[in-house]
Amino acid sequence: MSNVVLELKELHTHFFTENGEIPAVDGVSIKLHKGEIVGIVGESGCGKSVTSLSIMGLVPSPPGKIVGGEINFKGENLVTASPKRIKNIRGNEIAMIFQEPMTSLNPLFTIGNQLIEALRMHQKITKKDARKKSIEMLKLVGIPRPDAVIDEYPHQLSGGMRQRVMIAMAMLCNPEVLIADEPTTALDVTIQAQILDIMRNLNQKQDTAILMITHDLGVVAEICDRVVVMYSGKVVEEGTTREILKDPQHPYTVGLIRSLPNMNVKNQQLYSIPGTVPLPKIGRTACGFAPRCEFALDRCFQENPDLYVLESGRSSRCFLNDADGEKGGPLKDAEAAIRS
Numbered sequence: 001m002s003n004v005v006l007e008l009k010e011l012h013t014h015f016f017t018e019n020g021e022i023p024a025v026d027g028v029s030i031k032l033h034k035g036e037i038v039g040i041v042g043e044s045g046c047g048k049s050v051t052s053l054s055i056m057g058l059v060p061s062p063p064g065k066i067v068g069g070e071i072n073f074k075g076e077n078l079v080t081a082s083p084k085r086i087k088n089i090r091g092n093e094i095a096m097i098f099q100e101p102m103t104s105l106n107p108l109f110t111i112g113n114q115l116i117e118a119l120r121m122h123q124k125i126t127k128k129d130a131r132k133k134s135i136e137m138l139k140l141v142g143i144p145r146p147d148a149v150i151d152e153y154p155h156q157l158s159g160g161m162r163q164r165v166m167i168a169m170a171m172l173c174n175p176e177v178l179i180a181d182e183p184t185t186a187l188d189v190t191i192q193a194q195i196l197d198i199m200r201n202l203n204q205k206q207d208t209a210i211l212m213i214t215h216d217l218g219v220v221a222e223i224c225d226r227v228v229v230m231y232s233g234k235v236v237e238e239g240t241t242r243e244i245l246k247d248p249q250h251p252y253t254v255g256l257i258r259s260l261p262n263m264n265v266k267n268q269q270l271y272s273i274p275g276t277v278p279l280p281k282i283g284r285t286a287c288g289f290a291p292r293c294e295f296a297l298d299r300c301f302q303e304n305p306d307l308y309v310l311e312s313g314r315s316s317r318c319f320l321n322d323a324d325g326e327k328g329g330p331l332k333d334a335e336a337a338i339r340s
Contacts (some may be wrong), residue, residue, distance in 0.1 A: 005209050006032040006055070006094075006177050008294035011069035013054045019220070023280045024050040027069070032177065035207040037200075039224035039241070041214060041256065045277045047233040049099070050212045052179045055211075056096050057086040092122040095164075095170035098178040105154040111138075111245060113167055119172050137168040141198050155165065164198065171202055179200075181213045196223050217260060221245060228252050232288040233280040235307060239314035246316035249316040250295045263277035287319070295320060 005149065013025035020233055027046045032038050040048050053059045057078065071078040073094065078086060090096075093319040098104040107112060115134035119125060124245065125133070131150070138146035141164040154162055155280040163183060170178055185288060200223055203210055212224055220227055227244040229237040248254045255273040262268060275292040287293070290300040298318055308321040 002032050003034040004073055005034050006030075006049070006053070006211070007070075007072045009070040009072065011033070011051070011054060012067045013050055013059055013064060014067050014172060015064045021282055023233050023282060024064070025054060028230070028233075028235055030211075030228055030235070030238075032209050032211055033204065033272060034176070034209055036223050036226065037203055037210040037212060039212045039214060039220040039227045039231055040219055041135060041217065041227060042230040043215060043277050045279075046230045046232055047280070048215075049181055051230075052096065052181050052211065052213055055179060056090055057083075058090075072267055084150055086123070091173055092172075092173045093173075093177065094177045095173070095175040097166050097170050097181065097183050099182040099185055107116075107154055110151050111157075115150070115165075115169055115172060116168050122173050134168070137172055138165070140202075141165075141168045141171075142194060143168070143178060160187055160195070163187065163191075163195055167195070167198060167202075171206070171208075175208060175234065177211065178210050179211045180214070182215070183212070184214070184216065184219060197249065198224065217245070229256070232278055234288070234317060236289070236317040237313075237315065239312070243247055243314055247316065249310065249321055249322070250318045251295050252289050255292075289316075 008028055008030045011025055011028045015022045017026055018135070028051055030038065030040075040051065041047055045083065050059065050064070054066055055078070059066065066079055069079065069202060072088065077087070078227060082206070105111075110133060112134060115137070116130040118129060119133060135146045135150055136137050136148060143149055143161060143164050149157070149161070167183070169263075178199075183199070184195050185230045187195065196219065202208055214220060214221070224241050227239065227241050228235055229244070229250065231252050234310045237244065237248065237253045244253060245257065248257055252273070255271075258271040259273065261270060264330070273292055278288055280288075284304055285295070286302060287300040287305055293300065299319055303319075304316050305319050305322070307317045309315050310321060
């Protein structure tokens with residue numbers, strides 16, 4: 001489609017460690033359209049953040065390396081682009097809000113110094129005009145007294161204020177793609193809602209495509225148009241937010257939704273998916289979720305399922321969705337459990 005601004009095609013990012021080669025991102029394919037908000041969800045260790053760092057060209061090397069696939073930004077493959085070209089794109093056309101603003105902002109420089117540097121690195125603009133634009137952006141993201149805050153240091157601001165500064169820095173150059181890595185982590189509920197409102201407004205006013213990385217399905221329901229569910233380095237399900245939350249087709253997605261507390265039930269026992277995310281490995285010959293899955297079939301421990309495209313255009317990496325298998329059978333019970 002002509003309005004696809006960012007497309008990952010079979011992306012493979014591996015880490016070479018003393019314990020062997022680890023495929024942290026194992027054949028991930030995602031499309032992001034202009035003005036769209038796509039959420040990537042999954043437990044810690046599933047490859048969400050490594051996917052975002054791969055797009056930005058920030059995977060630490062060594063030990064990490066993109067070993068295969070494409071990252072196409074407006075038709076240009078960033079995997080084969082020169083370091084100079086990546087530097088020009090990063091922060092200018094593709095920007096990122098990092099997970100922890102206190103470690104992302106330099107404690108030795110004022111907020112203004114860091115905003116002005118980011119702006120002047122990509123645009124021909126005087127220091128005076130850069131300062132003026134930085135103040136306007138701070139005001140746009142809801143920071144009170146921006147004229148004073150611009151001369152303060154990161155430690156003088158609260159967590160929510162620092163996160164707003166990170167959003168302002170990311171949006172300074174009007175990027176076409178914004179990657180938000182857990183932008184509301186460790187913030188209280190009120191500040192979370194304000195941050196999401198800011199991002200939604202920026203998306204609507206500037207038509208910026210947003211890739212939202214989170215483990216919070218509440219955030220996904222609030223702001224995302226489509227959802228990509230990742231597990232152990234792979235995409236296991238993809239669809240619109242409504243489809244994913246109302247009618248999940250992968251047992252892992254079912255487990256994530258069942259883990260949410262029901263506000264209408266008192267003294268409930270919260271559900272948790274048994275076990276932990278396994279370490280990705282090369283040449284896996286079985287479904288990575290099978291040991292934790294209550295609906296696993298015999299073939300799940302012997303074969304690696306493909307990403308099946310369903311009738312509605314959704315996709316699910318599960319043998320329960322195989323036309324030759326037991327299509328959708330046990331998932332009906334799971335869906336009943338979610339509704340209850």
